[in-house]
Amino acid sequence: ELKVEQNPLFLSMQEGKNYTIYCNYSTTSDRLYWYRQDPGKSLESLFVLLSNGAVKQEGRLMASLDTKARLSTLHITAAVHDLSATYFCAVDSGGSNYKLTFGKGTLLTVNP
C-alpha cells in the first residue's frame, strides 16, 4: 500500500524567507504532482514531475523529484503573503488507472 508523508504539516514563515516542504512516499513511482488549495476552494495543479531528477519552477516555487530516494521537495524562495495556502503532494500508484494517493497537506502561512 502506497503511503505518502508530507512534512511539516504546518509552516509559519516570514515574508522574504526561504523554506522547503518535503514529500516522502513508500513505493516506487515516477509520477508525482503538487497541488495548491486556498481555504474553501478547489485544488489547483502546480507541478507535474514525471522522472527522476525532474525539476520544475514557477515564480517563487520550485519542485523536484528524486525517485531513488522516493522524495519530492517544494522549495519556496523569498516567500510572499499570496503564497499562504495548503500544499499537497500526490503520488501516482502506478499502472493505467492514474490513481493518486495524497499527503495530508502542508498549511503554509506567510506573515508580513
Place this chain on the structure above:
Amino acid sequence: NAGVTQTPKFRVLKTGQSMTLLCAQDMNHEYMYWYRQDPGMGLRLIHYSVGEGTTAKGEVPDGYNVSRLKKQNFLLGLESAAPSQTSVYFCASTLRGVGNQPQHFGDGTRLSIL
C-alpha cells in the same frame, strides 16, 4: 470553460437519508474520480472510473455507490447517510493514458449529515 462542475455545492442531510452528488466534465476525459477531504487527512479516493460504464473501488468505498452511464458524468450516491460521511467531496478527471496531465478538480460539495 466549465471544466469539472459539481452539484450541489452544499447540502445538509439527516441520518438515514439518501442523496446523489453529480460530477460533470466537458473536457472529454476518460478517467474520473471521487475523493473525500476531511481535516488533517488529505484527500482519500472513494471510487473511480476509467471509462463510460466502468467503476472501481478506491481507498474508502464503504457506504457509497457510483455510476458512470455517460462519459461526461460521474455520480456518487449515499444510500443511507451517516454522520461519519460529513465531509467535503471532490470530483476530478483526467485524460486516458496521459500521465503527464494532472487531475482537474471541481469546486467541491460540502455535505453535513446530522
